[in-house]
Amino acid sequence: MLEDIDVRRELWRNTIQLFHQYKRPGFIGPFKAAGFDEYRVEPYVLLSGTGVEKTPDIIASGKNGWLVLELSFDKKSKESTLNFYKQIDPRYLGNYNLPAHDNPPEIVMSRLEDFIPDGPYCKITVKDELKVKDEEYINNLTLRRELKNASGSDLRKLPEIPITLLPEMKSQEIRRGLIELVMQIFNPDSDGKDPVELVDAGLERLSDKINIASKRRLIKNVTDEMDVLMKKEYLSDYLTIDEETSKYKATDKAKQHHKTRMYIVSKLSEWAGIGPQTTLYDIKKHP
Amino acid sequence: MKRTRQGGEIITNQISTLRDLKERLQAGFENNEESLERFGKTYSNQLKAYLIESNNSSPSAVRSPAGTWHKLDSDGWYVNLDDKRPNSLFMDSTRDRVWVIYSIMDAAESDLIIENWIKDTKGIDKCWLSRKHLLHWENMESWQERGLGLRFSDGLAPEDDAANFSLKAWYGATRCLTDLDDVIKKARECFAIYSVRWQKRISGSVTISAEWYSSGKVTINRAVDVDETLISIAEMANRYEDSLKEATKLRDTTMGAFEIDFGQKIDLNAFSEIVTKGTGDMRLWLVETEAQEDFRRFRGIDLHTWDRILLDVGPDFAYLTIPGKGCVNAAPRIAVIQGEDNAGKTSIFHDGVEIFA
Numbered sequence: 079m080l081e082d083i084d085v086r087r088e089l090w091r092n093t094i095q096l097f098h099q100y101k102r103p104g105f106i107g108p109f110k111a112a113g114f115d116e117y118r119v120e121p122y123v124l125l126s127g128t129g130v131e132k133t134p135d136i137i138a139s140g141k142n143g144w145l146v147l148e149l150s151f152d153k154k155s156k157e158s159t160l161n162f163y164k165q166i167d168p169r170y171l172g173n174y175n176l177p178a179h180d181n182p183p184e185i186v187m188s189r190l191e192d193f194i195p196d197g198p199y200c201k202i203t204v205k206d207e208l209k210v211k212d213e214e215y216i217n218n219l220t221l222r223r224e225l226k227n228a229s230g231s232d233l234r235k236l237p238e239i240p241i242t243l244l245p246e247m248k249s250q251e252i253r254r255g256l257i258e259l260v261m262q263i264f265n266p267d268s269d270g271k272d273p274v275e276l277v278d279a280g281l282e283r284l285s286d287k288i289n290i291a292s293k294r295r296l297i298k299n300v301t302d303e304m305d306v307l308m309k310k311e312y313l314s315d316y317l318t319i320d321e322e323t324s325k326y327k328a329t330d331k332a333k334q335h336h337k338t339r340m341y342i343v344s345k346l347s348e349w350a351g352i353g354p355q356t357t358l359y360d361i362k363k364h365p
Numbered sequence: 366m367k368r369t370r371q372g373g374e375i376i377t378n379q380i381s382t383l384r385d386l387k388e389r390l391q392a393g394f395e396n397n398e399e400s401l402e403r404f405g406k407t408y409s410n411q412l413k414a415y416l417i418e419s420n421n422s423s424p425s426a427v428r429s430p431a432g433t434w435h436k437l438d439s440d441g442w443y444v445n446l447d448d449k450r451p452n453s454l455f456m457d458s459t460r461d462r463v464w465v466i467y468s469i470m471d472a473a474e475s476d477l478i479i480e481n482w483i484k485d486t487k488g489i490d491k492c493w494l495s496r497k498h499l500l501h502w503e504n505m506e507s508w509q510e511r512g513l514g515l516r517f518s519d520g521l522a523p524e525d526d527a528a529n530f531s532l533k534a535w536y537g538a539t540r541c542l543t544d545l546d547d548v549i550k551k552a553r554e555c556f557a558i559y560s561v562r563w564q565k566r567i568s569g570s571v572t573i574s575a576e577w578y579s580s581g582k583v584t585i586n587r588a589v590d591v592d593e594t595l596i597s598i599a600e601m602a603n604r605y606e607d608s609l610k611e612a613t614k615l616r617d618t619t620m621g622a623f624e625i626d627f628g629q630k631i632d633l634n635a636f637s638e639i640v641t642k643g644t645g646d647m648r649l650w651l652v653e654t655e656a657q658e659d660f661r662r663f664r665g666i667d668l669h670t671w672d673r674i675l676l677d678v679g680p681d682f683a684y685l686t687i688p689g690k691g692c693v694n695a696a697p698r699i700a701v702i703q704g705e706d707n708a709g710k711t712s713i714f715h716d717g718v719e720i721f722a
Contacts, residue, residue, distance in 0.1 A: 098621035099717040102682035110716065119620075235660050237622030237684030238675040242664075257652050258664045258673040265671040267487065279673075282688050339643040343652050343665075352654055 085190055086151070086244050086251055092204035093149055093188045095236040096228075097138065105236065108208075108228035112221040113140035118174045120287040126167040133287065134163055137183070139176035143218045144168065146183045151190065151246075157197030160185050184216050186225075200225065206234050243280025243300075245292040252296075252303050253350040255280050260307065260346060263317065264332050270325030273301045312345045380452045383439040386467075389452070391591040393469060398589065410469050412588070414598045415479050416492035416581035416605060417464040418694045420670075424458050427489065430466070430482035454478075457599070463492060463606040465598060472584070490669055492581035492605045493697035495713065497722035499561045499577055501604060507565050511574070512536055514560035515552050520645075520706035521635035530556055555628050557704035557711060562586075565597070573597060579701045581605070608721045612693040615715050622677070622684040623696045623720070625703070628710030630680045633661050636707070640676075643668060646702050651676060667695045681708075697721045 096107035097117050109117075117138035124131055136147040146163040150156055164182050171178045187196045191205045200216050202225070203209045210229040216222040242255040259276050262268060271279075277297050278285045288296075304326060308317050316332040319325070332338060347353065380386050390412055397407035421427055424434050424443055431454055432447025441459035444452055450470060457465040468475040483489055502508035512535035519527040532552055534545065558579065565573040573594055574587040583601070588594040612623070640663060643650030651665030651674075663676045672691030676699075677684040683703070685696055696713055700721070704711030713721045 094620045098619070100622075100624050100682075100684070101714055101717055102624070102626055102679065106717075116618075234657075235677070235679065237624075237677050238662065238664070238686050239620045240616075240675070240686050240688035241620070242675075242688065254654060257654070258666060258675075261650065261652075261666045262671055262673060265666075268671070279689055336642040336644050339650055340641060343641050343650075346652055347654075350652075350654075352652070 084251060084254065086247055087238075087242070087255070089149055089151065089188065089190045089204060090241065090244065091239050092208075092233040092236060093136075093147065093202075094239050095233070096202075096204075096208070100237070103235065105231065106228075108221070108224040109138060109145065111228070112218070112224040113142050114138040114145050114221070115140050116176050118176065120284060121170075121174050122287075123166050123170045125162060125165040127165070130162065132162055132166065134166070137166075137171070137174070137176065139171050139179065141177065142220055143181065144171060144176070144179050144183045145186060145221070147186045147188055149188045153192075153194060155194055155196050156187055157195070157199075160187060160197055160199050184218055184221060186216075204233055207232055241280070241282045241284055243277060243296065244284075245288055245296055247296070247299070249299070249303060250351045252299055253307075254352070256300065256303065257346050257350055260304075260317070260326070261342070263326055264328045264342065266334065268328070270320060270323065270327035272324045272326070273297050273304065276300050276304075276326075307346075307349050312349045313342065316342060380444050380455075381435075381437060383437050383442050386437065386442070386444070386455055387591045387595075390467075390469070390594075394585075394588045394591065394594070397587065401587070407587075410471055412585040412594070413468045413470075413472060413475055414583045414585075415466045415468070416494075416583075416602050417466060417483070418490045418492050418581075418605075418609065418692075419458075419462060419464050420488040420692060424456050424464065427486050428482075429456075430454060430478045457602075460602060460606050462609050463602045464489075465602050467598075476582075488670070490692070490694050490698065492602075493694070493701040494577065494579050494581055494601070494605070495608075495697060495700065495721040496558050496710065497712075497719070498601065498604060498608075499558050499579060501601065502563050502565075507567055507572075509564050509566065510561060511564045512562040513549070513553065513558055515556045516559045516705045517556040517629065517709055518706050519629075521632045521639070532556075533560070535562060554710060556709045557628075557701070559705055565593075577601070579705065608697075609693060612696060612715070612720055615720070616687050616691075616693055619716075620686075621716055622675075622686045623693075624714040625683045625685060625696065625700045626712050626714065627681045627683075627704070627708035629708050631678075631703075631707050633659070633678060633680065636678060637661060637663075640665070646706060647699060649674070649676070649699070667691070669695070669698065 097109045099106045099110050117136050119136055120133050121137050122133050134146045135149045138145045148156055163185055168179050185199045187199055187201045189203050191203055193201050193211050198215050200213050201211045208228055208231045210225045213222050213225050259279055263271055277300055308314055316329055318327055318329050320327055393409045396409045400408045429445045431450050432445045434443040435446050436443055443456040445454040453470045455467040514533040517530040519529055560576055560578045562576045564571055571587055572589045576584045585594055637653050639645040640649045640651040648668035650668055651663035653661055653663050655662035659680050661678050667674045670692045673688050675686040700711045700713050712719055
């Protein structure tokens with residue numbers, strides 16, 4: 079079962095998927111249903127008149143209007159931030175190839191579990207099921223209706239999103255976000271990956287949008303977690319670091335053999351706090 | 366181009382222009398039509414084409430499957446020069462993402478050479494044709510479906526309990542067994558199609574008879590006109606390239622997953638066991654990160670390209686997320702292989718709209 083350590087990814091995943099539709103088991107996100115088809119993550123915009131710079135988490139736009147969505151774990155109210163978003167100049171939508179509008183945006187605050195007094199704005203929570211509150215603050219009647227209709231939707235089986243690392247992730251979250259990046263290092267043609275490359279790949283499209291200080295902290299945290307992975311109880315026999323280039327590389331012992339792969343999978347699972355693979359057979363005899 | 370005649374067959378000595386190639390292929394078609402009329406069978410090797418998904422800038426970036434590539438007079442066209450099998454493979458690399466290799470080798474030899482070449486060459490893969498691709502000519506004038514192959518190997522089930530199914534049915538202009546239509550209709554709604562035989566008829570005469578396979582290969586069983594034949598193959602290459610470009614755009618501009626819907630329920634435990642080892646035809650090496658009774662989350666590597674993938678799997682569907690610039694050809698590959706091995710009829714969607722179609 080999904081444990082609490084994946085909370086940041088769950089907030090992002092379950093919010094982003096509200097813009098999408100899946101046939102099985104059957105899910106239409108309310109933003110998709112309301113026609114807010116196109117969205118951009120962390121766009122840089124300015125406020126009307128003052129020119130104050132802002133980077134909201136998501137801006138979406140469709141034929142019938144546009145929307146600013148803020149995601150947060152912060153227990154403090156985001157009311158003042160949301161007040162600013164109301165003043166974003168809609169003409170910047172065109173800079174992101176989004177349909178332009180001349181009215182102010184709809185504002186939605188997304189949190190994982192608890193509703194916080196975030197001011198006169200619509201609020202949603204996305205832990206396991208969609209909960210909607212204060213939808214009367216949405217002026218777009220289609221969006222208001224779709225949010226209300228979608229309230230109670232099961233969000234537990236929605237697809238992952240391509241962003242696997244986020245700033246402020248805790249130790250175990252970082253480890254899970256690194257799993258497939260570490261596996262790539264075992265490609266026979268790979269010349270290794272350094273911590274910066276790991277972070278850039280994990281942040282994916284957010285890579286050039288994260289401020290330098292947050293990114294540096296993340297790189298440091300990734301380095302710390304990789305140090306643990308290279309300890310004796312995990313993958314010290316299979317993974318090493320090239321001191322000259324700071325790249326993590328596979329050792330000669332890492333062969334392209336299914337037993338080696340099973341062993342690496344089991345150790346990565348252990349390191350990332352996932353526990354044994356549900357169907358993994360005895361892996362004691364790893365090569 | 367020099368020509369010699371051996372046993373009634375015109376042999377082209379050296380092919381250096383696109384026209385030489387077309388003449389060589391046309392001669393092969395004519396020889397076969399002639400022998401078909403006289404002896405009831407063909408003797409020249411039939412033309413085969415393999416659609417190749419490529420992430421390389423040009424064929425010169427990769428070795429030839431046999432010998433070395435030499436340019437023809439026309440941009441993007443190549444012929445292989447080789448001590449053993451010269452002038453037997455031809456490459457059309459005029460598209461960005463889909464190359465076509467034409468072969469006039471014997472089928473068994475040709476298939477093996479191409480299979481090994483794809484396996485050993487970085488950045489290339491087969492074009493995995495969806496059901497919609499294979500049925501592309503269904504509503505087109507002059508084209509008739511003349512048979513199909515269905516396959517379901519139930520590869521995740523223990524051998525003794527496997528619900529294997531395979532059917533290859535060829536039918537002529539008139540269906541002798543009318544009841545067969547119902548069986549085929551039911552079967553094709555449950556299982557994966559791995560080949561379809563198409564015939565183009567003009568004024569009652571066959572102008573092209575071709576069998577398309579889900580692995581992106583086509584065998585031209587009969588043909589009259591080389592240009593008409595090459596264009597029909599290029600049509601599929603164009604269609605597949607359009608699908609790849611559309612999927613790449615979706616990968617880059619949205620964070621929605623590719624949804625693969627299956628016609629048969631799959632055994633999640635068996636699936637998990639195979640992908641954890643990185644074995645099996647799908648060549649996925651994954652770590653299971655979340656397990657519910659009817660839903661699993663995996664993340665790991667597509668061993669074809671060593672790109673990262675995130676795969677969330679339910680009993681009759683899978684969500685595929687491809688981070689970064691990972692190759693979107695993983696979507697049709699998983700759909701086709703998983704369909705034929707384990708999952709039956711398979712379709713790919715994005716935001717509820719069918720893609721690779």
